[in-house]
Amino acid sequence: MVKVVLGHPGSSRPRLFRRAAPILCFVLCLTLVLAAPQIAPTDPNEVSMPRRLMAPNPSAFLGTDQLGRDVLSRILHGGQAAMITVLVAVAGSTALSTSVGILAGARGGLVDRVLCAVLDLLLAVPGLLVALAILGTLGTGRLAVIVALIGASWAEEARIVRSLVATLRSSALIEAAHALGAPAWRIGVVHVLPATLPTVVVLATLNLGQALLTVSSLSFLGLGTQPPSADWGTMLAESRAYLGAAPWLMVAPGACIVGFAVLANLVGDVLQGQADPRQRGR
Amino acid sequence: MSILGYLLRRALVALTTLVVVSVVCFLLVNAARGDPALIALEQSGETPTPDLLAEYRWQLGLNSPLPVQYVRWIERVVHGDLGRSILQRRPVATILGERVWPTLQLGLATLAVSTLAGVVLGVVVAFSRAPFVDVAIRSAVVVAAAFPSFLVAIGLIMLIGERLRLVPVAGYGSPQHLILPVLALSIVPAASTLRLTRSAVRSVLAEDFVRTARSKGLAEWTIAVRHVLPSAAAPLIASVGVRFGQILAGTVVIETIFAWPGMATAVITAISGRDVPVIAGYVLITGTLVIVANFLTDLVTRLVDPRVAAGAR
Numbered sequence: 001m002v003k004v005v006l007g008h009p010g011s012s013r014p015r016l017f018r019r020a021a022p023i024l025c026f027v028l029c030l031t032l033v034l035a036a037p038q039i040a041p042t043d044p045n046e047v048s049m050p051r052r053l054m055a056p057n058p059s060a061f062l063g064t065d066q067l068g069r070d071v072l073s074r075i076l077h078g079g080q081a082a083m084i085t086v087l088v089a090v091a092g093s094t095a096l097s098t099s100v101g102i103l104a105g106a107r108g109g110l111v112d113r114v115l116c117a118v119l120d121l122l123l124a125v126p127g128l129l130v131a132l133a134i135l136g137t138l139g140t141g142r143l144a145v146i147v148a149l150i151g152a153s154w155a156e157e158a159r160i161v162r163s164l165v166a167t168l169r170s171s172a173l174i175e176a177a178h179a180l181g182a183p184a185w186r187i188g189v190v191h192v193l194p195a196t197l198p199t200v201v202v203l204a205t206l207n208l209g210q211a212l213l214t215v216s217s218l219s220f221l222g223l224g225t226q227p228p229s230a231d232w233g234t235m236l237a238e239s240r241a242y243l244g245a246a247p248w249l250m251v252a253p254g255a256c257i258v259g260f261a262v263l264a265n266l267v268g269d270v271l272q273g274q275a276d277p278r279q280r281g282r
Numbered sequence: 283m284s285i286l287g288y289l290l291r292r293a294l295v296a297l298t299t300l301v302v303v304s305v306v307c308f309l310l311v312n313a314a315r316g317d318p319a320l321i322a323l324e325q326s327g328e329t330p331t332p333d334l335l336a337e338y339r340w341q342l343g344l345n346s347p348l349p350v351q352y353v354r355w356i357e358r359v360v361h362g363d364l365g366r367s368i369l370q371r372r373p374v375a376t377i378l379g380e381r382v383w384p385t386l387q388l389g390l391a392t393l394a395v396s397t398l399a400g401v402v403l404g405v406v407v408a409f410s411r412a413p414f415v416d417v418a419i420r421s422a423v424v425v426a427a428a429f430p431s432f433l434v435a436i437g438l439i440m441l442i443g444e445r446l447r448l449v450p451v452a453g454y455g456s457p458q459h460l461i462l463p464v465l466a467l468s469i470v471p472a473a474s475t476l477r478l479t480r481s482a483v484r485s486v487l488a489e490d491f492v493r494t495a496r497s498k499g500l501a502e503w504t505i506a507v508r509h510v511l512p513s514a515a516a517p518l519i520a521s522v523g524v525r526f527g528q529i530l531a532g533t534v535v536i537e538t539i540f541a542w543p544g545m546a547t548a549v550i551t552a553i554s555g556r557d558v559p560v561i562a563g564y565v566l567i568t569g570t571l572v573i574v575a576n577f578l579t580d581l582v583t584r585l586v587d588p589r590v591a592a593g594a595r
Contacts, residue, residue, distance in 0.1 A: 124299050124576055128531035129568055136553045136561030137310060213430045217535050220432050221550055236432065240539075243440050250440075254433045261428035 019273070022266035029260060033079035040073035045228045053246045063248040065238065075252050078231040082219075085142055086211045089149035093211075094204045096150060097157035098196065102188050104158075105165025106174075116162070119155050127152030131214065140223050148218070149211050157203045164199055165192055198275030202268055209264030216257050232257050288584050296577040303569040304359070307562040308352050311365060314558035364563040369555045374563040377548050382567060384454060385537065385544030388467065389530045391460055393522070396468040396529070400475025401518065405506050407476065408483035419476065426473040431532055435466035435539045452541040463540045467532055471525050478521055482514035489513070516587035523579030527572040 032039065041061075048068035056063040062071035104115035122130070131148035138144035168174060173195075177187045218224040219233025227234065232253035239249035320330055328334065339345055346354075358365075364374035407419045442462065443451030449461045486492065487510065495505045537546035545564055552560035 121299055121302055124527075125303065125569055125572060126527040126531035128528075128534065129565060129572075132531075132534065132549065132553065133306070133310070133561065133565045136549075136556070136558060136565075137314070139556060140554065209428060213428070216430055217432060220430075221535060221538060223550065223553055233432075236436065240436060243436065244444060247440070250436060254436070257430055257433065258425070258428050261430075262425060265424055265428060 019270045022263055022270055026263045026267050029263065033076060033083050036076035036080040040076045042070045042073045044069060044073040044077040056248055062252045065249055066242060071252055074230050074235060075256060078235060079256060081225055081229060082212060082215050082231040085145055085215055086208060089146045089211050090204055090207050092146065093150045093154045093157065093207060094200060097154040098161055098200050100158045101161025102165050102192050105162040106169060106188055106192055108169065119159050122155035123159065135223055145215065145218060145224050149214055152214060153207055153210065160203060161196055161200065164196055168192060168195055202272045202275055205264055205271055206268035209261035212257065212260055285584065289581065292577055292580045296573050299573050300570060304356060304566060305352065307566045308355050310558055310562045365559040367557055367560050369557045374559050377560060378545055378563050378567055381543060381545045381548060384542060385533050388463055388533050388542060388544060389526065391464045392467040392529050393526050395464050396472040397475055399468065400472040401479050404476040404479025405483055408480045408487065409502060409506060423473045423477055426469050429469060431466055431470065432535050432539055434469050435536060438462050438466055454543050463536050463542055467529060467536045471529055479518060482517050483510055486510050486513045516583060519586055520579060520583045523576035526575040530568055530571060
């Protein structure tokens with residue numbers, strides 16, 4: 001007997017769950033971290049020497065560090081610091097790369113060639129090197145880290161947006177707009193921008209995970225968040241001295257970084273599948 | 283296009299990139315150093331009057347336009363003079379010069395290990411018909427890409443270094459010292475090589491000559507090594523240059539953890555202390571290495587796959 005399955009295969013319940021689950025988890029984590037001051041059990045910088053290096057227990061769910069500070073509170077507050085940096089940087093990078101990509105792709109000609117040459121040049125140099133050069137010039141504040149993150153990631157995105165827009169340029173949609181006499185900026189904002197949006201959103205999500213890894217690396221090296229404030233990278237750096245005695249100091253921030261980066265990548269994959277059905281099932 | 287034409291073209295691109303990187307470094311140093319005439323006068327213990335300053339500026343060539351100053355600067359750089367470190371009061375070329383080789387050693391070893399591991403695993407995954415192998419490896423790749431290298435490093439130190447005491451956890455000198463840093467640094471590039479190999483091999487597997495080889499009754503591994511890999515090699519080779527750049531940038535983190543005497547410690551101290559000449563020197567040296575690697579990659583890709591010439595814009 002042949003069983004006939006009605007309906008779109010993508011709308012079956014397990015599939016829907018598989019797509020929605022990463023997004024829900026991601027939003028939940030983001031909310032938790034951004035609401036840190038409201039939900040953290042204690043002050044993240046409150047020192048209490050009698051309580052130092054306590055293993056996870058009911059009074060401190062994730063244990064305490066070498067100064068008796070509550071690890072859970074530090075994770076939440078540190079996550080908030082890292083996340084704000086990452087979100088601002090990704091927003092900046094996306095805005096910059098989208099505008100440059102649309103400008104180059106939609107204009108074509110000399111503008112396109114010059115911008116492409118610049119982008120190729122930037123792409124020839126690794127992002128982390130660009131970030132280090134920027135930090136070296138601007139110092140090590142949060143703003144400098146944000147600028148460094150943007151510098152490290154925008155060129156690649158701009159290149160992708162540009163080639164997408166270049167293929168759109170000859171499409172009937174844009175030709176019709178031209179024929180109607182729409183000014184260039186209007187075509188760019190009203191017609192081209194919405195068409196690039198799915199790709200841009202996917203790129204931005206994938207960039208979230210990457211940016212968090214870079215921020216954590218910089219903090220780990222002592223070039224990001226400065227003590228006594230902490231983020232996940234600095235917490236890991238501090239935990240190195242107590243690897244044997246207090247492994248929980250390493251596990252919590254490490255798990256947070258990896259978990260968040262994996263989630264961001266999964267969400268990116270899901271969104272990519274929505275934006276481009278041909279990618280589904282790959 | 284002839285191979286010589288292609289070579290010249292790529293060389294021109296590499297040279298342009300190099301010039302732009304050096305201009306950026308020059309501007310960095312130039313913007314950060316303050317007024318050298320004032321500094322020179324203060325060092326010699328004289329009171330800086332406007333007349334004296336003007337004379338000094340003329341003597342130091344500071345009145346010439348920026349492009350002329352750039353040419354003088356690049357002349358000194360070519361002769362191995364990268365200026366002096368502000369913090370250490372030593373020539374930048376000496377500080378970084380003795381650290382380039384350890385960094386390069388780490389980078390090259392990582393490139394070799396990650397490429398080998400990525401290609402072998404990628405071929406295995408592409409050939410395997412068991413669905414769970416594919417799923418397992420793909421999940422592993424997603425997770426590996428999310429692991430920051432310093433976390434891998436700490437994990438390795440805990441597990442292999444401290445628990446099992448198999449290899450030294452820090453330092454430099456013997457081949458054993460390379461093992462942990464190279465492992466920690468290899469995870470991410472190995473994962474991306476794997477993904478690339480898998481898709482390159484998969485696309486070749488659909489070709490007619492592979493079916494012919496199968497119908498001749500050749501063993502799977504003979505098909506893989508003799509028939510599939512050579513056809514799938516071009517995109518793999520083409521990606522080596524970029525990957526080497528990423529590895530080289532990644533050494534900064536790994537060197538710090540394993541007390542590797544490469545350029546990382548110098549650079550991080552320099553960034554914290556705003557020691558711009560050292561930072562500019564580092565960017566210039568690393569940039570040059572990456573650009574040379576990209577150029578060599580283009581060249582080898584062209585030699586291996588003549589189709590590249592047609593696509594060379």
